[in-house]
Amino acid sequence: MATRETLTVTDNRTGKQYELPIENGAIRTADLRQIKVSPDDSGLMGYDPALTNSATCKSKITFIDGDKGILRYRGYPIEELAAKSNYLETAYLIVKGELPDERHLEMWKYNITIHSMVHENIKKFMDGFRYDAHPMGMLVGTVGALSTFYPDAANINDLESRRLQTRRLIGKLPTLAAFAYRRTLGLPYVYPDNDLSYTGNFLSMLLKMTELKYQPNPALERALEVLFILHADHEQNCSTNALRAVASSQVDPYSAVAGAVAALYGPLHGGANEAVIRMLTEIGSKERVPEAIKKFKAGEGRLMGFGHRVYKNYDPRAKIIKQTAYEVFEVTGKNPLIDIALELERIALEDDYFVSRKLYPNVDFYSGIIYQAMGFPVTMFPVLFAIPRTSGWMAQWAEMVRDPEQKIVRPRQIFIGEAPRAYIPIAQRPAPSMREDAVSPEI
Numbered sequence: 001m002a003t004r005e006t007l008t009v010t011d012n013r014t015g016k017q018y019e020l021p022i023e024n025g026a027i028r029t030a031d032l033r034q035i036k037v038s039p040d041d042s043g044l045m046g047y048d049p050a051l052t053n054s055a056t057c058k059s060k061i062t063f064i065d066g067d068k069g070i071l072r073y074r075g076y077p078i079e080e081l082a083a084k085s086n087y088l089e090t091a092y093l094i095v096k097g098e099l100p101d102e103r104h105l106e107m108w109k110y111n112i113t114i115h116s117m118v119h120e121n122i123k124k125f126m127d128g129f130r131y132d133a134h135p136m137g138m139l140v141g142t143v144g145a146l147s148t149f150y151p152d153a154a155n156i157n158d159l160e161s162r163r164l165q166t167r168r169l170i171g172k173l174p175t176l177a178a179f180a181y182r183r184t185l186g187l188p189y190v191y192p193d194n195d196l197s198y199t200g201n202f203l204s205m206l207l208k209m210t211e212l213k214y215q216p217n218p219a220l221e222r223a224l225e226v227l228f229i230l231h232a233d234h235e236q237n238c239s240t241n242a243l244r245a246v247a248s249s250q251v252d253p254y255s256a257v258a259g260a261v262a263a264l265y266g267p268l269h270g271g272a273n274e275a276v277i278r279m280l281t282e283i284g285s286k287e288r289v290p291e292a293i294k295k296f297k298a299g300e301g302r303l304m305g306f307g308h309r310v311y312k313n314y315d316p317r318a319k320i321i322k323q324t325a326y327e328v329f330e331v332t333g334k335n336p337l338i339d340i341a342l343e344l345e346r347i348a349l350e351d352d353y354f355v356s357r358k359l360y361p362n363v364d365f366y367s368g369i370i371y372q373a374m375g376f377p378v379t380m381f382p383v384l385f386a387i388p389r390t391s392g393w394m395a396q397w398a399e400m401v402r403d404p405e406q407k408i409v410r411p412r413q414i415f416i417g418e419a420p421r422a423y424i425p426i427a428q429r430p431a432p433s434m435r436e437d438a439v440s441p442e443i
C-alpha cells in the first residue's frame, strides 16, 4: 500500500472524512478548523492545557531527546560543551548558530563586556526596593526598567538593533543580578571589571570588598562557567514560552525578558533549585529520607528537583552538575546536604512510584548544593539561572521575530461559563450562599 504523509480523520458526528497533511511529525491544529457539524460551527479545536503536546514553533537552537536524555545546542552535545567550552563561546553558538573563530570570539567578548555597565539611575531604582526584597523580584523589575533606557529597542525588525539589545542584555544581566545581591546585604555596588572573564567579573561584582582587584578562585570560576553553559538554553520551557508569548505582541526585548524572568522565578521552574535546598534542609538527615519519600508518594509535597515535562530519563545536565559538585567541594569543603540528596536519589530510583512515572533528577537537584557550597544564599539561585538563560532567550526571540509563520500568540478557549442572562438589579439578586457554584471558592 502506498504511504502518504497524511492523517485521515472521520468525524463520526457527520460521517465526513478529512485528510490532513503531516509535516515534521505534526499536523497543523488550524487544519482541524475545517471539521464542522454545520456551516455556522466555528470548527474543531485542539484542547491542550499547558501545551503538553503542541509544538508552537520550529526552532534550530536546542535539541532534546527526553527519552534518551540527550541535550544539544546547535548540534553540539551538552557534555562536550561543558567539558571544552566557556559560557561566552557557548552564548555565541546559541545566538549566532556556529562556534566562533578566535577573531569573532574576541569581538564578541568585547561587544558583551562594553555593555556590562548600567545607567546610574538603576542604582536608585534598586534602592527603592525594601531591604529584604527577593533578588529575583528585583531582577524582574530592573530588567523591565531597562526598556525605558533604550527606546531604540522597540525597533525589533532592525537587525542591528536586535544585535545591540542582545549584547546589552547578556552584558548587563550579571550587573543587575550582582546589584540586587549587594542591595540585600546593604553593601556598596561594585562596578564591572572587564579584565575578568564573564563569570570572574560576576563573582567580583558579588564578592569584592576593599581589595583593589578581586581575584576569583579559578576552580569556582570554572564551575560557574560549566553551570552557566548547562543553563544557557532549554528549548520551549515555561520561561522561553513566556518570552515568545510576550514578544509576539512586538514589544521590546527588555519587556519580554522581564516576562521570562518572572516565569523563571516560580518554584516549578527556575525556583526549584531554591526549593530543593529548603527541602533537603527540612529533611535534615539521611535517616529521615525514607519518611520523606513516603510523604512525597502520598502527595504531601513534591520531591523537588525530580521529574521533568520532557526528560523521562536522567537529565544530562544533572549528571554533569553532580560531577562538578565534587570539584567545587575540593575548594569549599563538602556541603553535607549532598549526602541527603544522594540518599534521596538512591531510594527514589529504586522506588516503583518514581520509576513508573519516569521521575529522575533534573538540573535543579544538585545545582543548589553547589551554589550553597560556593556561599550563595538560596534567594540568589534562580538569579544564577536567569543570567546564562538570557543568551537562550535572545536567540529564541530573534528566531521568533524572523519567523514569517509567527504571529501574536492568542490561544483559544473552551467556554464553560454561563449562557446569556439578563442583568439583575442589586436589590433583587439572590445572596451568594444560595448560588454557591457562582462564586469561585478559591478566590
Ligand code: CMC
Residues within 6 Å of the ligand: 237, 267, 268, 269, 270, 271, 272, 296, 297, 301, 302, 303, 304, 305, 306, 307, 308, 309, 310, 357, 359, 362, 363, 364
Ligand atoms: N515528586 C513527586 N511526584 C511527582 C514529581 C515530583 N517531583 N513530579 C511529578 N510527579 C508525579 C505527579 O504527581 C504525577 O503523578 P500522577 O500521575 O499520579 O498524578 C506524575 O508524576 C506526572 O507529573 P506531572 O505534574 O503531570 O508532570 P509535569 O510534566 O506536569 O511536571 C514538573 C513536570 C517538573 C513540573 C514536575 O515534575 C515537578 O513539579 N517537579 C518538581 C519541581 C522541579 O524540580 N522543577 C524543575 C524542573 S527542571 C528545570 C526547570 O524547568 O526549571
